[in-house]
Amino acid sequence: METLDIPLVNLAVAFLLLLIPVGISIKYGLKLIKPLFVSIVRMTIQLALIGVFLKYLFQWNNAFVNIGWLLVMIVVAVFSSVKSSSIKVSSIFLPAFISFSVATLTVVFFLNVFVVPVNSVFDARYLIVLGGMLLGNSLRGNIVGISTFYKRLKMDSNHYLYVLSLGATETEALMPYLRESVQLALKPTLASMATMGIVTLPGMMTGVILGGASPEVAIKYQIIIMIGIVTSTIASVVLTIVLTKRVCIDRYGVLRSDVFRKETPSRRKKL
Amino acid sequence: MSGTSAVIEFAGVNLSFSGKKVIDDLSLVINSGDKVVISGKSGCGKSSLLSLVLGFVKPDSGKVVFGGVAVDGKTAWNVRREIALIDQDVSLGSGSVESFLEFVSDLKVNAHLDFSPHKLMKFFHLQGILHKNLKDLSGGERQRLAIVVSVLLNRKVFFLDEVTSSLDANLKKKVADYFLKRDDWTCVIVSHDPVWLESPSVRVFDFEEKVWKH
Numbered sequence: 001m002e003t004l005d006i007p008l009v010n011l012a013v014a015f016l017l018l019l020i021p022v023g024i025s026i027k028y029g030l031k032l033i034k035p036l037f038v039s040i041v042r043m044t045i046q047l048a049l050i051g052v053f054l055k056y057l058f059q060w061n062n063a064f065v066n067i068g069w070l071l072v073m074i075v076v077a078v079f080s081s082v083k084s085s086s087i088k089v090s091s092i093f094l095p096a097f098i099s100f101s102v103a104t105l106t107v108v109f110f111l112n113v114f115v116v117p118v119n120s121v122f123d124a125r126y127l128i129v130l131g132g133m134l135l136g137n138s139l140r141g142n143i144v145g146i147s148t149f150y151k152r153l154k155m156d157s158n159h160y161l162y163v164l165s166l167g168a169t170e171t172e173a174l175m176p177y178l179r180e181s182v183q184l185a186l187k188p189t190l191a192s193m194a195t196m197g198i199v200t201l202p203g204m205m206t207g208v209i210l211g212g213a214s215p216e217v218a219i220k221y222q223i224i225i226m227i228g229i230v231t232s233t234i235a236s237v238v239l240t241i242v243l244t245k246r247v248c249i250d251r252y253g254v255l256r257s258d259v260f261r262k263e264t265p266s267r268r269k270k271l
Numbered sequence: 272m273s274g275t276s277a278v279i280e281f282a283g284v285n286l287s288f289s290g291k292k293v294i295d296d297l298s299l300v301i302n303s304g305d306k307v308v309i310s311g312k313s314g315c316g317k318s319s320l321l322s323l324v325l326g327f328v329k330p331d332s333g334k335v336v337f338g339g340v341a342v343d344g345k346t347a348w349n350v351r352r353e354i355a356l357i358d359q360d361v362s363l364g365s366g367s368v369e370s371f372l373e374f375v376s377d378l379k380v381n382a383h384l385d386f387s388p389h390k391l392m393k394f395f396h397l398q399g400i401l402h403k404n405l406k407d408l409s410g411g412e413r414q415r416l417a418i419v420v421s422v423l424l425n426r427k428v429f430f431l432d433e434v435t436s437s438l439d440a441n442l443k444k445k446v447a448d449y450f451l452k453r454d455d456w457t458c459v460i461v462s463h464d465p466v467w468l469e470s471p472s473v474r475v476f477d478f479e480e481k482v483w484k485h
Contacts, residue, residue, distance in 0.1 A: 252347050
């Protein structure tokens, strides 16, 4: 079964569908045309570039280049996760990068070595595609997890200090916040796993089926990728929090105010 | 610690929050068994005295000493285990009263304690709140619950920050008597309340003038 290629003219026709949201936006004054246009253009250009790029990457298929590209994807994922928290990127970039790399690479290599019978664990098709899939899908979880942890800790600083005054160790005092953050981070993934196949027919599966594989194969890939996503999300959220707290919390166990971004001025609350 | 040994000592302490001077060259000694009331306008930074001892804020300069040991990032953890704090906002968190009490007694540091709150809860008129949510308690109930917990911690130094503000006259007196009659307890009390200020057993430190009033 060969995948049907889409001629460029037909691709252009697909854009005609956008007349519907544009029409709706005009009729109801949703002011969506500009953001829609910007996003569509960005998506198209980025995918066109990456299409060309991946084509050569797959042709070349050099282990170092593949690893390098995976690391670039990790850097971008770290930036987007950290940027949406209230912490300065510069303060926690390195620990977050280490956590994301450990979480992603462990899962990808595990899958490539023990699960998918690939010839080379560094094969671009599997390394980059699986890695990207993991990063993309754990991104939202990471964003929620990391920003929740520091947001709650800061909002709750009086209670947190009270718990320290009770004689709690740092671990004891931070545990409730860690637990809450990881649970929140995982909620969407767990929910979508629980309805998978019935409510959601995930992108990965659609891609594999359209790519010419049988649904049985698609399902197997979907199963391993979901296991991978849950694993790498938990691992990267917990690792990121564990590693960044050494930077963001001082020796007294108090949240440092200088690691937060200026927009949300954090004056350490008085007792 | 003997009867008159210094428990808490501030030596030339300066502190400011975002450029605003809160404590200017303060030197102060609080001895074992002292009952000290810190008085002064609200918002003038009285509570920061307590925060300094607990290591929640660090002085810009000067030294804070507890039990003969300078408070720093290493010692603060032990200092906190010697002090029972009730903070101004009574930040007990959320969840049921029962789960809160469990959380406190489950902390490693409290493992050796006999943590049975019932008698004290009865004494402070807190029967029947065990299954209530902390958020549903009245301000006065939360204050008394925090008082019960502070006593159960079995510590000798108490930091009481506005702990009687939401109590009625009878309960105010009951709480004040409870703490003031214990000779072996050192209490640092931040309050405007006459129930503390006018008690003969306390020394009053004027935080703004930096002098002992009596």
